[in-house]
Amino acid sequence: MGFFKAEDTISGQEARAYITIEGRNEELFYAKKIESKVEKQKTEIKTLGRRGTQNKAAGWKGTGTLTVYYATTLFRELMLKYMKEGKDVYFDITVTNEDPTSGLGKQTVVLKNCNLDEVSMTAFDVDSEVLEEDMSFTFEDVDILNAFNKPVLG
Structure with missing residues (x-):
């Protein structure tokens, strides 16, 4: 019987993140933490004889939280664009986890059509x-561009 090797765990600091917004890419070097989740939306079904x-899956909803150091005006500008002009800006977030000490390789995930809830x-x-800010957001699609390798058991 094998076991998962500790060296194959992924360090939380070994990541890169980019935002693609209005045709330009910007590295999220001031990001501290991102967490995104997909929640299934289910319909309750009652039937005769039971x-x-x-429960039956009827859709899904993507939500997330981005924590950044208070070192950029970008997100405030996006919110102001909506407040002043009525233009709501959607963007993609690409996150790559790649720990060089791990044999798992890298994973790259793109959250598509992200939209801020609050800033x-x-x-x-x-x-x-140190000042930080948390921003909640929603997203409408996800792609996995690179998947981790399967672990080799020790």
């Missing part, structure tokens, strides 16, 4: 050494 409720317009905190 007391329990069954901090100002921030300060006299007790904080």
Whole structure:
């Protein structure tokens, strides 16, 4: 019986992220953390002859949170564009996880048609050494451009 080797774990710092917005690519070097999830939306079904409720998948919803160091005006500008001009801007986020000490290789995932839910317009905190901001967003599609290799058991 084999086991998963610790060296094949992926370091949280060994990642790159890019935003593709209005035809340009920008590295998210000021990003600290991103988490995205897909939640199935289910319909409850009741049928004759069964007391329990069954569930049937009826769609999905993509949501995420991006945490960045408070070091860019980009996201405030996007929100202002919507507030002042009514133009809602959609963008893609590409994340590559690649730890050179791991034998798993790299994984690259693209979140497509991302749209911001909320943005901090100002921030300060006299007790904080570093300012950060969290932004929630939705996305409408996902592609996996590169998949991790299967682990070799030890």
